[in-house]
Amino acid sequence: MTSTTSNDKSKSTLPEPAISASVQAISDSVDNLKLKDKTDKSDLEEGEIKEEDISPEDMKTVFDDATGFNVKHPLFNAWTLWFDNPSKKSSGAHNWLDDTKEVITFDSVEEFWGLYNNILPPTHLPQKANYYLFKRGIRPAWEDEANADGGKWSVQFPREKWRDRIDRLWLDTMLSAIGETLEGDLSEDATNDLITGVIISTRPNFFRLAIWTRQTTSVNTELTQEENDLHERIERLGKIWKHDVLGFTEGQKLGGGLATEVEFVGHKEGERKQRARGKIVA
Template sequence: MASTLPPAALQASRAAINAALSDQNRNSDDLEPGEIQEIDMDEQAEGIRTVFSDPKNFNVKHPLCSPWTLWFDSPATKGRNLPQTPVTAFPQTPVPQTPSVAAAQGWMEDIKRVISFDSVEEFWGLYNNIVPPSQLPQKANYYLFKEGIIPAWEDEANKYGGKWSIQLPKDKNRANVDKMWLYTMLAAIGEMFDPTPDNAEGPLSQSLITGVIVSIRPQFYRISIWTRLAPAPTEEDRLRERIETVGRYFKMNVLGYAEGARLAGPLATEVEFLSHKDSEKKGKSAKKIVV
């Protein structure tokens, strides 16, 4: 049966399946040292029903490379003990009390942790039961972050990083923002922004992506991609190259703009990277990377 998923969703699903099969092929407790495991792929495939072949009675999920958590806030959730979110089918869970959360506790009190998931099917179950960005109230935000990372600069995974972002005028992009946000999430959970190089070492040995955010404001939308590291303004190294690759993928493959397209204008920005440290600065002292 042909898949009806968007290309980005299908690519994320296939990547998850390949990663799962690769892990399964490597794991065996019964092998002797030096022995190679033999796998009958035809036998293994018998009886497997995925969501693509049987949308209602599938028995195998497509695992993601990492579990993710969706967070949400809006004016309706601020200062309320009982959160009021646009989620209709999932229970609320308490914010985990870690040192990182404690550091940002005042701000985090208004952000509601919605649900965590670790498969393609669970993602679509979540996505199909929440309000799209185009219908959210002003000053609302969705935060999709890898599980264990809170959407705050103070978190250990974020404090040395930065973010790619684009600001889009609301009146011209109301019909497009839902698709842009969906494709941003799919690229994130499918690890397509920053596939980890095989020969990477140290801090560069893991994906740079920690989370993605969509923010709704009175006159514009903002979509952001957070990274765990940020290059120094004058550095020309592997980190800067990887950061720029994330930005180009975001601009061309996710948002659908041409490589040389200029986007800035009234209420609009280019696709820009800024470290969290520079985000605190005002004026020309903040150094941006633009693609």
């Protein structure tokens, strides 16, 4: 695929939310980078440089030099980008996942930007195509063990009205996911994360953004204390996404026509078409 994003600028021109998410990804990984001081050169991968071999003045990140950086910043998790284009379904495919292709797996800030600068933005994708960015080892399917008992936050935007903004919203959503800024500090319990992946879908009349979670909650039953804590975590995730990432104000209504609110529903409820009874609105 051909890139439409220029990478010849040495300084970042991203808006503040995107920069904040990226910087968070770096700051959360500084301790991991410093551990390289304790490794022998023989343990380094090709192209890696020990921190002690570079003076502070010579250290360049992707934010300083988009092509000549010499320091990589590892992410908290590795992520895999998947892509499917229903208009080119193979005749022998048994289900939609057969035509969903793994593009690449990355685990550093620099590798993410290398990927992003060389793929088409959502507004240039064919209709009915999807990008799926999921943590490594998790397939972008309800049937995957990590997603089976989960749900999703999603929002839908009319295609023509939001065409000039959707690429930025998708970028900011990806940065917030890989920067782990949607759930707070998970450093003490990495197994307690909620998010499994983020998705953008292009359709003839709208774009849909979604965040998938490995657990779900309900608004229709009395909750135990543990269930209530989970409910609050899921609700807080949606509010952070709506307000801090997508940029909408507290209480702002988005629905009407092809637009929806920022809504959460469990995968099983969605599959049974019970959205009206089980959804949460951020």
